[in-house]
Amino acid sequence: MAKEFELIMDRVKENETVIIHRHVRPDPDAYGSQLGLQRYLQLKFPDKAIYAVGETEASLDFMGTTDNVNDDLYKDALVIVCDTANAPRISDQRYQDGAHVLKIDHHPATDQYGEVNYVNVDASSTSEIIYDMITHFNDQSIIDAEVARLLYLGIVGDTGRFLFNNTTPHTMHIAAELLKYDFDHMKALNQMAEKDPRLLPFQGYVLQNFELNEQGFAKVQITQDVLEQYELEPNEASLFVNTIADIRDLKIWVFAVDEGNDIRCRIRSKGIVINDVANDFGGGGHPNASGVSVRDWNRFDELATALNNKL
Template identity: 30%
Template sequence: MNFEQIEALKQLLSTSKRIAIVPHKNPDGDAIGSTLALCHYLTKKGHHAHVIAPNDFPKFLKWMPGANRVFNFERHNTETKKIIAEAELIFTLDFNDFGRVGQMAESLENASAKYIMVDHHQQPSDYADITYSDVLMSSTCEMVYNLIGYMGDLDVIDEDIANCIYTGIMTDTGSFKFKATTSQTHRVVADLMDKGANNTEIHERIYDTNSPSRLHLLGCALKNMVILEEFNTAYISLTQEELDHYSYEKGDTEGFVNYGLTLDKIRFAVIFIENKEEGIFKISFRSVGNFSVNEFARNHFHGGGHTNAAGGRSESNLEETINHFVSLLPQYKKALTE
């Protein structure tokens, strides 16, 4: 953020405000961690803040401080529309286009509030009055930490805020292994631990609470893996029938796509997951090195994200979707093999 943006935000927050805080649809650890952390902070500063998620989020995140007070737009439609309509400020976190909030987009587009965007994805839209966008950041949670610092309030961070921010940084950096993890990220994490973040407990709550059905689903996913050695690529597919067979719950497939990248020489990993209710295949793309899955997703699958992590979708059936994906690889062979 530049000086003018910081001063403008300080002015907006100088008096008590009605505030809505919104993550993207299907929120992950960074989205929930950043929105809850910001909500705790703004509440401590005397504002009336609410987190409104477009839909539900995974059970392994529901231990987080304040998670039980998150409004679900799908489930609390009338109440959440009222909060949005009456909000004076709306913070949108971990996304940069209203297309990422599903059916909630219309309510946001019609709101009269001033918008503050905090996000680290590429190519942000221009809907916000104040935009804090930095694609080099490890996570939106690290940006929320910085935002609190810009307000001169790092001393306000307590154990609850620290746990929320730590969770988002840890999950969005792959437990601190991704390229966007900087020395400054580690300094932020160290300060969060000093302020009460319980790193061991957070890791256990996120990664060590699997159900037997989730592990069986992982086994199914790995059995379905196809390796295309010619393109240093691996992909996984899961149909709705397979998800139902293993009693799929929201969040169960989190991280499955990354298994492809654990294979020697694989530089591009993809997972195709059927969502029969929406009539689409949701697609997650991951890469190592300089191969941009953000560009790949934007160019071919109505998506986007980061250089090494992005998402997309296909409205075709599984066979057509995979055939289309494979047909694209020859034009990227040089980038994937050199």
């Protein structure tokens, strides 16, 4: 840990421009680690130009915004990619135009695309790693409430509000330390959980149209006509992946949304490793939370069968 943190910080010190990326379809940890790192580095190096780039997610706008960066800035820039296991999933592929590329992540190391790759699969989130880096350099006194808010939300997001089994005593210790900073954590948590009222009829659809078998496997299939019926964008539908999570005896579930060019499948489980199946179908992720895209519903059926066979 210490060696990689030192190498990362040495690179930051050597470069006047730093551009921070994250993965496509960003979640709270992608936002929290990226924007938290940006804010931390801005406070530590006020004379450097520190940018954050990538596609936005409307439901997470309350966490912060990204920057518009000209192509020519990449020529002499240090690029840091947060929370992204493999290069094709990096939001804004200009990352490869940087003078140097570093990776900070907690997903299994399937693609080491950086000159320095810091990957800690034991961390609950990349936001947790960013805080570990801050403490490594004894910089708790220079960070502010905004850094704390961002990292706290990133940790909350990837631990499912501390309900997932990636929550460790270290995770809880960091959360406690972050809560010492002056931000309204209840407001932040409420903002993370809130959904637009127009989306809630779709939640009713999900609750009435999941398929659950006796083994504890469930699937939800959202077709294009359902999206049109409820006037939803695919990313809005994906917000409801855990709608059925509280079903008794549920062990594995897949939430599939037809996004037009492909079908995005979000896979979740309760203590059963499923990222091996995701990898077999060209996806990946965590042992209990993974994702994969398939070309059609026939391929989805093959995925569903493979997941059910885990039981």
